[in-house]
Amino acid sequence: MKEVGIDISSHHSKSIDTFSVGELDLVITLCAEEVCPVLPAKVRRLHWPTPDPATQDAGLTHEEVLARFRTARDAIRARMEELRTQL
Numbered sequence: 001m002k003e004v005g006i007d008i009s010s011h012h013s014k015s016i017d018t019f020s021v022g023e024l025d026l027v028i029t030l031c032a033e034e035v036c037p038v039l040p041a042k043v044r045r046l047h048w049p050t051p052d053p054a055t056q057d058a059g060l061t062h063e064e065v066l067a068r069f070r071t072a073r074d075a076i077r078a079r080m081e082e083l084r085t086q087l
Helices: 062-086
Strands: 026-029 044-047
């Protein structure tokens, strides 16, 4: 993310349980192979399945793993840009 000027050094993964889900208007899920969280029916949900770039594959080089993260980042960014034009 630093490559594109975004500092996420103070961010960390959070469980859906840490949010007041009933107060959310929109949730974007990225889960691909994982089980996505169950949300109340009134919450608008967009599902953008994205393979987890951190999944361990034996034999991948550092550059190949980095490429997976860049691909995921760029795909999410493109979808966010598209979503912004729709709101």
